[in-house]
Amino acid sequence: MSEPEPIERLRRIGWRGDALPGAGLRLARVVAQHRAGYELHDGETLFSAQPDGHFLKRGLDPAARPVVGDFVELAPGRPPHIVKVLARRTVLSRAAAGERYERQLIATNIDYVLVLTGLDGDFNPARIERYLSLTEGSGAQPVVLLSKLDTREDAAAQIDALRARLPAGTPVHALNSKDPASVAQLAAYLQPGDSAVLVGSSGAGKSTLTNTLLGTARMATAAVRSHDSRGRHTTTHRALLQLPSGGCLIDTPGMRELKLTGEENLDLFADIEALAGQCRFADCGHGSEPGCAVQAALASGELTPGRWRNFLKLHDEREEQAATLEARLRRQRGGRPIERPHGHRGQRERE
Numbered sequence: 001m002s003e004p005e006p007i008e009r010l011r012r013i014g015w016r017g018d019a020l021p022g023a024g025l026r027l028a029r030v031v032a033q034h035r036a037g038y039e040l041h042d043g044e045t046l047f048s049a050q051p052d053g054h055f056l057k058r059g060l061d062p063a064a065r066p067v068v069g070d071f072v073e074l075a076p077g078r079p080p081h082i083v084k085v086l087a088r089r090t091v092l093s094r095a096a097a098g099e100r101y102e103r104q105l106i107a108t109n110i111d112y113v114l115v116l117t118g119l120d121g122d123f124n125p126a127r128i129e130r131y132l133s134l135t136e137g138s139g140a141q142p143v144v145l146l147s148k149l150d151t152r153e154d155a156a157a158q159i160d161a162l163r164a165r166l167p168a169g170t171p172v173h174a175l176n177s178k179d180p181a182s183v184a185q186l187a188a189y190l191q192p193g194d195s196a197v198l199v200g201s202s203g204a205g206k207s208t209l210t211n212t213l214l215g216t217a218r219m220a221t222a223a224v225r226s227h228d229s230r231g232r233h234t235t236t237h238r239a240l241l242q243l244p245s246g247g248c249l250i251d252t253p254g255m256r257e258l259k260l261t262g263e264e265n266l267d268l269f270a271d272i273e274a275l276a277g278q279c280r281f282a283d284c285g286h287g288s289e290p291g292c293a294v295q296a297a298l299a300s301g302e303l304t305p306g307r308w309r310n311f312l313k314l315h316d317e318r319e320e321q322a323a324t325l326e327a328r329l330r331r332q333r334g335g336r337p338i339e340r341p342h343g344h345r346g347q348r349e350r351e
């Protein structure tokens with residue numbers, strides 16, 4: 001039985017559901033999420049879309065919003081609007097730094113998480129374990145990849161020791177990322193309809209492996225970095241890479257951030273979250289409010305100013321993203337205010 005062409009195209013980029021879009025709607029996959037909105041792919045083209053207003057309602061569980069990897073229903077428009085997130089088959093998440101402890105979704109509908117480490121100075125079993133912990137309970141299968149095998153003559157003992165350390169059944173592949181014949185051992189994870197992400201620290205060889213997987217195809221769709229008005233790097237374009245083997249590789253900013261947090265600590269700011277939970281006011285701004293546990297910890301030296309600054313920096317980046325989105329939506333609605341996605345600060349005393 002043959003399917004409508006748009007559905008067949010979507011199968012090529014990992015769609016496994018059997019829902020058909022409602023009348024006048026279309027299906028596509030979220031491949032990137034940035035300040036200006038979402039980028040989607042329908043198996044043929046890349047295009048931009050906006051979330052429908054209901055996704056920005058205050059108090060909405062962040063997990064209910066579209067994230068990278070999601071298959072979504074779109075209503076027509078310029079740009080089209082995401083109206084519905086379709087059922088997810090896997091969900092990758094991590095502990096997030098914020099006002100309170102929460103889970104942050106990284107990507108959905110991912111079948112394989114390829115954890116790449118070089119068999120050189122980059123090799124660090126503890127870090128590999130940390131990456132693996134991200135896949136626990138996600139539904140995605142972790143696969144450990146050890147690159148730069150060609151630069152080592154004595155890696156066997158190292159690889160055996162790692163295998164013994166990792167949970168039984170975790171696939172481990174040592175390879176030379178520059179050699180197509182060596183990379184071919186990954187074919188099982190990149191079959192038609194499979195979705196994979198590649199994570200690993202800088203220099204592990206992600207670009208090299210991606211290029212070999214793509215074969216002669218050039219990485220024309222890969223990230224292009226530019227500077228925004230504040231002189232910071234922003235990734236302006238990124239994509240879902242369709243591999244000759246039939247699978248696809250999602251290369252997203254979330255995955256790049258993962259590279260950083262994966263190397264530092266998943267619960268990087270758990271101590272600060274705990275402190276903030278002890279402030280007198282539930283919505284304490286940690287400035288001059290009475291009974292602020294954060295200020296008390298700074299005064300006592302329990303919390304260093306540097307750590308506190310790092311926490312605030314991360315926090316501000318996330319607030320800024322939400323605010324930019326809100327401002328843009330307001331412009332689109334002709335200046336009418338919309339509900340803030342995050343609650344306003346007020347002085348609500350804890351019960």
Ligand SMILES: Nc1nc2c(ncn2[C@@H]2O[C@H](COP(=O)(O)OP(=O)(O)OP(=O)(O)O)[C@@H](O)[C@H]2O)c(=O)[nH]1
Nearest residue numbers: 147148149175176177178202203204205206207208
């Ligand atoms: N000999 C050998 N060199 C490799 C292999 N994989 C990567 N390299 C080299 O390692 C260096 C880093 O590889 P990249 O692919 O740029 O690493 P990356 O993970 O993309 O790094 P970022 O772009 O910083 O995230 C390059 O000089 C590659 O040529 C391998 O399997 N064998």
Ligand SMILES: [Zn+2]
Nearest residue numbers: 279284286292
């Ligand atoms: Zn406080």
